[in-house]
Amino acid sequence: MAEEKNYDVIVLGGGPAGYVAAIKASQLGGKAALIEKSKVGGTCLNRGCIPTKTYIKNAETIEQMKKAKERGIIIKDPSFTLDMKKVIDYKNNVVKTLTNGVEGLLRSYGVEIYPGEGILLEGKKVQIDGSKMIQGNAIIYAGGSKVSKLPIEGINSSLILTSDEILDLEEIPKQFIIIGGGVVGVEMAEIFNVYGSQVTIIELCDCILPMMDKEISMGLTSKLKAKGISILTNTKLEKFEEDTDILRCYLSSGEVVACNKALLSIGRVSDLSGLGNVKLKMSSGKVKVDEYMRTSIEGIYAPGDINGKVMLAHAAFKMGETAAQNAMGSNVKADLRFVPSCVYTLPEIGSVGLTEEEAREEYDICIGKFNFAGNGRALASQEAEGFVKVIGDKKYGEILGVHILGSAATEMINEAAVLMASEITLEEAAEYIHGHPTYAEAFMEACADALGQCIHLPKKNSK
Secondary structure, X not given: OOOOEEEEEEEEOOOHHHHHHHHHHHHOOOOEEEEEOOOOOHHHHHHOHHHHHHHHHHHHHHHHHHHHHHHOOOOOOOOOOOOHHHHHHHHHXXXXXXXXXXXXXXXXXXXXXXXXXXXXXXXXXXXXOOOEEEEEEEEEEOOOEEEOOOOOEOOOOOOEEEOOOHHHOOOOOOEEEEEOOOHHHHHHHHHHHHHOOEEEEEOOOOOOOOOOOHHHHHHHHHHHHHOOOEEEOOXXXXXXXXXXXXXXXXXXXXXXXXXXXXXXXXXXXXXXOOEOOOOOOEEOOEEOOOOOOEOOOOOEEOOHHHHOOOOOHHHHHHHHHHHHHHHOOOOOOOOOOOOOEEEOOOOEEEEEEOOHHHHHHHOOEEEEEEEHHHXXXXXXXXXXXXXXXXXXXXXXXXXXXXXEEEOOHHHHHHHHHHHHHOOOEHHHHHHOOOOOOOOOHHHHHHHHHHOOOOOOOOOOOOO
16 A cells, blocks of 8 residues: 555545535645545536536526517527537536636645545545545545435336436436425426426425425425426325336325336435444434534544535535634634525525424514515516515514525525524614615515515505
């Protein structure tokens, strides 16, 4: 085995938590190494957040073409065809541009990149591809996550794809079943519906997006159904049967639905494949960490999906940065209370803080709501679907939660998250001047409505 090299910080995993941690450690003066078994950028950049957004933009473009006639734009032949090879090539070029950019950032900070599979060993050592061994003063274990599988008959059919494979599909299936109505499931339903598939979502819970505010879930459900997407809730899959190019899905209702392809989208689990003989304390299959990203072993940190706290790329960025700061001698916490959730359907969803259901359990609440049907920018842009919903505490005016269904929701939710983290009250938020006409005015109006003071809503009858 080659002679060991020593580092201040070794980062195992090059996803959002890992590459940010490596750069931050270097910024703080540390000698850092990064080990990645696949491609720098992890699931988010290579198979998740970024490539799906290229597909969503295609779907949005197609929907805008369909609306053009109403705006006086006459397209002589409004039909379209998809050249999936070009679609995939464009997606791959976007991904390549960003992965090259991340690698360039790492090199610019002097981070040494080791391509290969790293195994974490005792004594803060990492073995790479069984042939190299490196030693660190601190280890940042950012192994990320992998697709969760269902232990049912027929699950290994070649017609059942995961989110790792679906974006390289060169033919659009006529009948497409999505197993799981979470964030990935509804985004893929939107994409493939616009692309031309007959889509069915099968969800075990009583609604899609079950972790989100119920009003948001119901609003998106009605939008998807209006587009022809079938949604089967409270439904369990019993087994699959493959017959040439047809997959039959047997449901708990006794119904059998058939498709050409299915997407397994039931969430992700921590990827512990890099954990060698080190005995870290675990919780429900995830590495247990505190707010400082410290594991049960001193000098080993575990930010990102591997700890299961908030399995979102932007949360992983913050956790990775926090882990690196503490690995280099600081003592800072990762505050994950106000991490926004974004869903890239058409219309989009943005959410932060407590749902109405959660807030009612702890507070005496007030609710403000403003529909985009009353927003000038939304009407002018033919994007009047949806609403902004603000949940506040009546006693102190604290903003407890914000939930948006509408165009640009994933952009607007960041303002809400910043105000909540800054402890801005409803009264203060309602007074801030917003540009006009903008979608974001609807957030200000919803804050004012929670106080019963919205100028652009009719006077409410007193009870």
